[in-house]
Amino acid sequence: MARIRELPPDVYRKIAAGEVVERPLSVVKELVENALDAGADHIHVELEDGGRHWVRVSDNGCGINAGDIPLAFQRHSTSKLSGIEDLDQLTTLGFRGEALASLREVARIQLVSAETEGAGVEMDLEPGGQPRLRTVSSSRGTRITVSDLFHNFPVRRKFLKSARTETNRVVSWLEGIALAWWKVGFDLDHNGRSVFSYPGVDSLLERAYQVLGRETAAELVPVMGDGETATCTGLVSRSRGGGPDRRRQYFFVNRRPVREKTLMAALHNAAAPFLEKGRHPVAVLLLEVSAEDVDVNIHPMKLEIRFRDDQAAFRLVYHAVAAAMGNQTAFPSHPGTADAPGRYSAFVRNAAWSGGADVSQAAEAGSAGNVRENLLLFPGGGPHAGGVRVLGQYRSAYIVAERNGELLLIDQHNAHERVIYDRLRRQAADQGVESAAPLFPMLIELSATERGLLAQKGEILAGLGFELEPMGGASVAVRRYPRLLAEAEVAGALREALQPAEEQVETGGDLSLAGVACKAAIKVNQPLSLLEMQRLADELFACENPEFCPHRRPILVHISLEEIEKRVRRR
Ligand SMILES: Nc1ncnc2c1ncn2[C@@H]1O[C@H](COP(=O)(O)OP(=O)(O)O)[C@@H](O)[C@H]1O
Numbered sequence: 001m002a003r004i005r006e007l008p009p010d011v012y013r014k015i016a017a018g019e020v021v022e023r024p025l026s027v028v029k030e031l032v033e034n035a036l037d038a039g040a041d042h043i044h045v046e047l048e049d050g051g052r053h054w055v056r057v058s059d060n061g062c063g064i065n066a067g068d069i070p071l072a073f074q075r076h077s078t079s080k081l082s083g084i085e086d087l088d089q090l091t092t093l094g095f096r097g098e099a100l101a102s103l104r105e106v107a108r109i110q111l112v113s114a115e116t117e118g119a120g121v122e123m124d125l126e127p128g129g130q131p132r133l134r135t136v137s138s139s140r141g142t143r144i145t146v147s148d149l150f151h152n153f154p155v156r157r158k159f160l161k162s163a164r165t166e167t168n169r170v171v172s173w174l175e176g177i178a179l180a181w182w183k184v185g186f187d188l189d190h191n192g193r194s195v196f197s198y199p200g201v202d203s204l205l206e207r208a209y210q211v212l213g214r215e216t217a218a219e220l221v222p223v224m225g226d227g228e229t230a231t232c233t234g235l236v237s238r239s240r241g242g243g244p245d246r247r248r249q250y251f252f253v254n255r256r257p258v259r260e261k262t263l264m265a266a267l268h269n270a271a272a273p274f275l276e277k278g279r280h281p282v283a284v285l286l287l288e289v290s291a292e293d294v295d296v297n298i299h300p301m302k303l304e305i306r307f308r309d310d311q312a313a314f315r316l317v318y319h320a321v322a323a324a325m326g327n328q329t330a331f332p333s334h335p336g337t338a339d340a341p342g343r344y345s346a347f348v349r350n351a352a353w354s355g356g357a358d359v360s361q362a363a364e365a366g367s368a369g370n371v372r373e374n375l376l377l378f379p380g381g382g383p384h385a386g387g388v389r390v391l392g393q394y395r396s397a398y399i400v401a402e403r404n405g406e407l408l409l410i411d412q413h414n415a416h417e418r419v420i421y422d423r424l425r426r427q428a429a430d431q432g433v434e435s436a437a438p439l440f441p442m443l444i445e446l447s448a449t450e451r452g453l454l455a456q457k458g459e460i461l462a463g464l465g466f467e468l469e470p471m472g473g474a475s476v477a478v479r480r481y482p483r484l485l486a487e488a489e490v491a492g493a494l495r496e497a498l499q500p501a502e503e504q505v506e507t508g509g510d511l512s513l514a515g516v517a518c519k520a521a522i523k524v525n526q527p528l529s530l531l532e533m534q535r536l537a538d539e540l541f542a543c544e545n546p547e548f549c550p551h552r553r554p555i556l557v558h559i560s561l562e563e564i565e566k567r568v569r570r571r
């Protein structure tokens, strides 16, 4: 790292100043940010008594030059900034040169740092005292222990919460930062016991698995959005349940954790239509914005930022998340509709899509309205129409097949969803979706919002094969429903079709279709016969977009011969 210098007064006066040390979390935050800035790939945080007794952060980063150590604890001394213009090209988390100086005023500090293996320097600092330095042998990196926080400020010490509360704060912040820095290993210990240990990993998804747990991680889909000068990547949960609050929403701008209302609103608006009422999406979103388009210098703890163009930031996040959640905006396979995302009529009338329409309509006529039978009954698109040969089924969830010399794994649920969706679109465009009447009168309770949407979406619902009659109060009678559905699936599919319109007015039609298709599709954990699988695969490859389901989840895993031969060392 560059040498540490004192900032000239005209520079530091322009930097948002203020108290940065409030509680043990503040100490952890400043020390961990320094460790990341130092390029560490492993960071160990230890707390004693919730950090009220001491906090220690050890890293294996670049270390501090022995001659610079006392300077590091001087106010406005930093190696990360020299002129105010550098703020526009900032790549580090720190820049104010204040943290270590603030810490030495309110706590006892011990530091060991080495730029090269073995050649370390140790320093003890008492508040108000002079640094005492001596050489020691230590591994490369820096270890800072901050003890007896606020021992000289009894009133502020009283504001500290219980050890458990202070620890929880550290845990949530550290988990957040760990998500954005997945290559870095993070360990947290409290009172000598491990709270968590996340080794560095190669992808955000793997880190999400460590931090959010297996179940949540399994529901995450990738988010990818490109703006003109910014990108938004990350993960969002496709679970309809989401989370009960916004606690598992993580936003980073240039890998700096932020709570920023534009970003939160964009996520909410894009995801809410796919979630049950009152639930919140789980998401990790990383924005990369050119440093000049974002101002990080408005809050001493740097939690707040300001976008130069927050409309643009909103749009970027909104579209990236909506595409990930299944919005047709990002549907790539219909050139005619790419510019007019998802306009229902334009979409369904598009003459370009043809694949096997007659075949599947014939199939529908014989359908018993039940998914399983439906699969059995629809005659495929001729013998291996798409050149696909089914070999078997893996874990009752994936069809193993061969096509164009490749080995394919086909996600059976996603594949069936795509097939049904395309069929529904064709039917809706022609004579309307085939419907069935329930054996017994069917009453469904809808929320006020859902009832409000009934009128708005009347035409779309009718096109899908629903015939509904409001019964007064919350109840709606279902006279007819799409034949594809089993009766037990009708209520769920209707709710799915009644996504709040808000931002979705244009795409409402397709969303409703996708919802119905998802409900009607076979699930995983369903054993299928070879014949059933062959038919499904044939019909899948008659679709224009066999790669993605209507919700934009991938359907296929391609494994090339070359890949296989490499693995068995035949090449
Ligand atoms: N863990 C560390 N590894 C290497 N250098 C560090 C570390 N912590 C602090 N430093 C050095 O000390 C300086 C002052 O740190 P700090 O007071 O946090 O200010 P800032 O991070 O804003 O520069 C940093 O600029 C950096 O050069």
Ligand SMILES: [Mg+2]
Binding pocket: 030, 033, 034, 094, 095, 097, 099, 100
């Ligand atoms: Mg710092």
